[in-house]
Amino acid sequence: MLLRYRYRIYPTRPQRTTLAGAFGCARVVFNDAVAARRDAHREGLPYPTTARLSKALITDAKRTSRRSWLASVSAVVLQQALADADRAYRNFFASLSGRRAGARMGPPRFKRRTGTQAIRFTRNARFKVLDNGRLHLPKIGDLKVAWSRALPAGPSSVTVIKTATGKYYASFVVAVDEDAELAEPLADPDAETGIDLGLKDFAVLRSGKAIESPKFFRKLERKLKKAQRALSRKAKGSANRAKARVKVAKIHEKIKDTRSDWVNKQVKTIVAENQGIYVEDLNVRGLSRGRAAKSIQDAAFGMFLTRLESKANRAGRTFAKVDRYFPSTRLCSSCGALTGPTGLDGLSIRRWRCGCGAVHDRDANAEINIRREGQRLVAAGHADTR
Ligand SMILES: [Zn+2]
Known part of the structure; x- marks a missing residue:
């Protein structure tokens, strides 16, 4: 620029x-x-x-x-x-x-x-x-x-x-460089967050701060389905079919632009507010498997992680990925026991109580675990911080 x-x-x-x-x-x-x-x-x-x-x-x-x-x-x-x-x-x-x-x-x-x-x-x-x-x-x-x-x-x-x-x-x-202004370390070196990507909210940050899934994800998805159905009903080679195809293409374009703008906004805020950023190295495609209606969100997760890493690195932030097999949800952040919800049955459990007496919000607990594991990896020199 x-x-x-x-x-x-x-x-x-x-x-x-x-x-x-x-x-x-x-x-x-x-x-x-x-x-x-x-x-x-x-x-x-x-x-x-x-x-x-x-x-x-x-x-x-x-x-x-x-x-x-x-x-x-x-x-x-x-x-x-x-x-x-x-x-x-x-x-x-x-x-x-x-x-x-x-x-x-x-x-x-x-x-x-x-x-x-x-x-x-x-x-x-x-x-x-x-x-x-x-x-x-x-x-x-x-x-x-x-x-x-x-x-x-x-x-x-x-x-x-x-x-x-x-x-x-x-x-x-x-x-x-548009990140040059961000490259100064933040006044508070402890301003660090883990990021738990999820189904209910798009992501949960430190202190349970949630980034909600934007409503337009679902709205545009429905619009696209409708336009695609209309297209499939039009006779091949007809003028109406050509028109319907343009309509589908326009919705795809709208989805792409809206999603990209939204992701950039979230990434910018997170990098501006945090000196250390820790994420799960997710198999993003698997995250919302079985929920076809969420494919816009799936693509947004991938875009979000890629851009977050890139912007964090350019702005000189600490960035680390936690192994995808790290049990961020199951681990009790109070006592370290693996007592949290597990498997597909556990997906609906929002709050749980550990044997140690601690009561956890599922996503807030996962964020704490991801942040601590990320900090541990960085301290041990293992992290991919570049
Ligand atoms: Zn516990």
Whole structure:
């Protein structure tokens, strides 16, 4: 994900003069490119490529007395001005052909001295944020920056902007991993949870906090069944059959999107709130065997575990999988005896009492056991924590 970070900058008087020259050079190159393309269009010639314009309007132009002052600016700034002109034309052509959404655009116009001015430095221009906090720009100098917030990573480019009111800004483009903000350890290192995936609730977290199975799982499943039945009744090759097939495909698509969004939301919350995350390495397909109506949920379990592991790892969380044969449900979390419900008969038992006197909610007890086993594995160095 690319983000822009914008800061006010305060160039000195000589730097403002140098910047004005650079803005002027970029503007001239942009305008020369627009003029060259207009001329080519008028004379029915092919659209001149950026490579050709680069040679004519930058490399060769620098050797003429009319444009020799272009040499006073970083070549990258001039190349970027050409790239801007090229982008403006591509947008214009896309708009003409209807490939670009929104109102029709006019062809690129000449830039004026009075509007907002901008020049862009890419990484190969060797701009640099110095240790003293100043921004070094080649052939301009070291500029004072008001760092209102820290840059999260090294920027790939910086655009220096002068507004019509005479204020200066530096706008950095930074590639940000969306998990970067999560990668800081949580203030509470004990914020850890086991995750017990289930039938009644989608999952149970620490302290019995449940993630309910969303109602749309069942609702969409019913809708899909109905559409599939309707499809099977339509005559082969008929227009109605084609229509019914589109309807089934649309429901499948809706299921996919809705499930994916929902899973992402759950994963994001869990990773944001927990420093350690422990799950059962489930045979997900077996979890709701015999309940055909739950197939959306089955797919969601698999997606949930995969994305949870990936996001937890990227955010620097502790993540461990507990062996699927670990008796998380049967184990009494108070005394350690295997007294809990077992087998298919045990599926309906929500609460149970151990011989030691402890009364357990089935899922909350399982979460405690999964969390402890996960913590034990990590401490022993066995876990797949990567
Ligand atoms: Zn017990």
